[in-house]
Amino acid sequence: MQFAIVTVDRYLGVFEAFVSAGWNPIKLFTHQQMESDLSNQKAVLTYAEQHNAAIQLSRITARDLAELHEQGCEALVVASYKWKICEWHPFLKYAVNFHCSPLPDGRGPYP
Numbered sequence: 001m002q003f004a005i006v007t008v009d010r011y012l013g014v015f016e017a018f019v020s021a022g023w024n025p026i027k028l029f030t031h032q033q034m035e036s037d038l039s040n041q042k043a044v045l046t047y048a049e050q051h052n053a054a055i056q057l058s059r060i061t062a063r064d065l066a067e068l069h070e071q072g073c074e075a076l077v078v079a080s081y082k083w084k085i086c087e088w089h090p091f092l093k094y095a096v097n098f099h100c101s102p103l104p105d106g107r108g109p110y111p
Contacts, residue, residue, distance in 0.1 A: 002025075008041050
């Protein structure tokens with residue numbers, strides 16, 4: 001299955017698990033600035049490059065999701081992102097969000 005992933009180094013294991021399961025990464029979304037050691041991007045950028053996945057450092061837009069659809073992407077995997085992701089249903093079959101705290105108590109700014 002082709003997928004796009006939204007993540008930072010802290011969740012590299014999520015990225016690696018999907019690739020190990022035979023999924024093909026076509027795009028990595030992350031952010032440019034390093035806010036802390038927990039949101040560093042060096043390892044995920046390197047991993048994406050090793051797997052020939054495109055990289056985007058700016059916010060995901062509806063146009064980006066439409067382009068993923070056009071490329072045959074079926075799933076969006078989210079594991080840490082500082083922005084709210086726009087409506088994905090019109091473009092992708094699946095989306096999954098890995099959250100580091102129990103929900104709904106630790107839901108963050110964009111539940």
